[in-house]
Amino acid sequence: MITGWHRPTRIIVDPQKITENILSQRKIIAPDKEIFAVVKANGYGHGDLAVAKAALKAGVTGFCVALLDEALHLRENGITEPILILNMVDPQFLSLASENNLSVTCGNQEWLDQVLAQINHLSIQKPLKLHLKIDSGMGRIGFFDEKSLQKAAQIISDHPQLELEGIFTHFATADEADEEYYQHQLSTFKKLLDTLPQLPRYVHSSNSAAALWHEAGVGNMIRMGISMYGLNPSGSALVLPVNLQPALELVSELIQVKLVPADTGISYGKTYTTDCPQWIGTVPIGYADGYLRSLQGFHVLVEGELCEIVGRINMDQLMIHLPKKFPLGTKVTLIGENRGKIVSAQDVADFAKTIHYEICCLLSDRLPRIYLGERDQK
Ligand SMILES: Cc1ncc(COP(=O)(O)O)c(C=O)c1O
Structure with a gap:
């Protein structure tokens, strides 16, 4: 598969968190x-x-x-x-x-x-x-x-x-x-x-x-x-006995922001129509990246605000409803933390009625993986 290095959509992994997650569990596992x-x-x-x-x-x-x-x-x-x-x-x-x-x-x-x-x-x-x-x-x-x-x-x-x-x-x-x-x-x-x-x-x-x-x-x-x-094997059913930190984030950027009038259809099938003038942002990620089409209606984070995914998710793009105008290039967090707010892999899984294992495994090789501390590693 061809990886989209020239697109602002990325998986960011913090390997240090993986190391720490193992070390914290090591403490409760017999030596x-x-x-x-x-x-x-x-x-x-x-x-x-x-x-x-x-x-x-x-x-x-x-x-x-x-x-x-x-x-x-x-x-x-x-x-x-x-x-x-x-x-x-x-x-x-x-x-x-x-x-x-x-x-x-x-x-x-x-x-x-x-x-x-x-x-x-x-x-x-x-x-x-x-x-x-x-x-x-x-x-x-x-x-x-x-x-x-x-x-x-x-x-x-x-x-x-x-x-x-x-x-x-x-x-x-x-x-x-x-x-x-x-x-x-x-x-x-x-x-x-x-x-x-x-x-x-x-x-x-x-x-x-x-x-x-x-x-x-x-x-x-x-x-x-x-x-x-860094993910709880039980989803949210059981309380973790140790602290685990999710090691993966999925981020992108706004590539288009526009104020559309009321009664505008968004995306294939016109399954969403604006009921008033709305700021609509386009994000370059879609189901070909493993971001499930069933996530229509779920949300992403922009500057710490939850923004609904409106209209059908396309193969390579999706649209979100923004609370106000944001500059092009503003960071969009699909999984991870953004200004203190979090959308977890578990949240995504809950909405898609699946498990976080599947959400992570489906993220395709189209997405570049950036490793904190080793930025040039592919
Ligand atoms: C045989 C076997 N062992 C261990 C594991 C790891 O399981 P977990 O990711 O829940 O720790 C798996 C995962 O599917 C497995 O199939």
Whole structure:
């Protein structure tokens, strides 16, 4: 995708806040637990490399991604720490994982059978590191019965080109006040772990929510995602036990400001008509940037004032109702702080009836990402 460097619309990320968010959580996480930073989906839209570097400053000892390509991107850019790929990688590409010292997820016997069938045709110099995934109640990938888990663990341990490096599960409701299902998953995971003759180097179950509200589940490693970016995993359902600072802002500028008469239609479909003379500002951002079309009627900040998004959001532009005339080039904050007022990713998500994870991940590569303290980094 082509990035719009010559347009005043930007994502601004403060890597220092990411470092601080991890350090403040470190204080409530048992010291013997390692933290792996989850930087999939381009670091939840924040930029994987900048996030990885900020996380390393806070002492994380590894990373999690979803895709082989995301892991390769980290390696190509000098990240040498352990990297776990959380999704299953097509076995035909496992030479790449092995060459790059990447750990991969084994989520079922069928996948393992395919690996065994292909392993002699792959170039595996060092044993391929595998993490067995247990489905303790997420219903996604993973082993969920004792026998198949034991069988897979045995096959991996016996195979000279495979190494059982980890075992893990993922919670579906760690971010909810009702603990019942979380406890059910936890005990399912523990029971399955107890059936194995020995445990591998990494045992992990906790995402951000489990680390924040459940004394980090069971295991010796935390897979920390959303909280490191400064966002509350529960949205606004649960109170955070530590202070987190959102690391991302989305800003633009007014590129046109005009006083339109009453009864003027604004944007496609004429879904908004002025009922009196109004100052209308145009902002160069749209749904092709990941700013959802469903945000019509939501607001942005201009000089600390909330301004409604009027008319349909276009692919590249949107219009706002201004309380008065503002000069061209005036800053518009779509996510973040503007003169003491805040529009948070959570506010945006609430309006769009989604979660802040999605709002951040959807911000497209059309938007330049500026890192405070490293202004020239892309
Ligand atoms: C398997 C797994 N672990 C950890 C995480 C990180 O979760 P969070 O961002 O809620 O901390 C995710 C995120 O989707 C995940 O899929």
